[in-house]
Amino acid sequence: MQFVRASHAHFPLQSFSRQLILADVSLHLLTQLLDAAVEGIFAFDRNGRFTVWNKGMEEITGLSRTNVIGRNALEVFPSLTKTGEDSFLHAALTGERAICRKSSLSSGASAQSETHYYPLVDKGDEIVGGMGIVRPASCKHADLETGSAYQRLTSHLEN
Numbered sequence: 001m002q003f004v005r006a007s008h009a010h011f012p013l014q015s016f017s018r019q020l021i022l023a024d025v026s027l028h029l030l031t032q033l034l035d036a037a038v039e040g041i042f043a044f045d046r047n048g049r050f051t052v053w054n055k056g057m058e059e060i061t062g063l064s065r066t067n068v069i070g071r072n073a074l075e076v077f078p079s080l081t082k083t084g085e086d087s088f089l090h091a092a093l094t095g096e097r098a099i100c101r102k103s104s105l106s107s108g109a110s111a112q113s114e115t116h117y118y119p120l121v122d123k124g125d126e127i128v129g130g131m132g133i134v135r136p137a138s139c140k141h142a143d144l145e146t147g148s149a150y151q152r153l154t155s156h157l158e159n
Helices: 013-036 055-061 079-083 086-093 143-158
Strands: 003-006 009-012 040-045 050-053 098-100 113-121 127-136
Touching (some): 013 055, 040 055, 079 086, 086 113
Antiparallel strands (some): 040 050, 098 113
């Protein structure tokens, strides 16, 4: 039996391989969940580089995830600095939740949108980045149908 050494502990290679497979399945499921959302969902690391970009963000901005992931938010959207929306990104990185009522992340028909910013923390409650949920104006008329689901999502993020 082969073993893998990880921080002074020995694990059978089969167990390690199984964990990798489970992590891959979990990542695939998480991607499906994010892509099923009507809202645009993105995440960024402590350096402001995008790490998550769902299909909703692709539709809202017209930018594909392959063109955005790994790039700095202010590089992709210079308008964030001009409009002051960069302060919402910084707020998330300091642990604050904030709502930008007139977000500059959207374009075209979705130009009237709001973005909810949240900090992302690890298991030790250290801030590792931030995330945003963009609600285009086209989603707002459907609030009666989706309002409770949206409230559950934001409530879950706040707790």
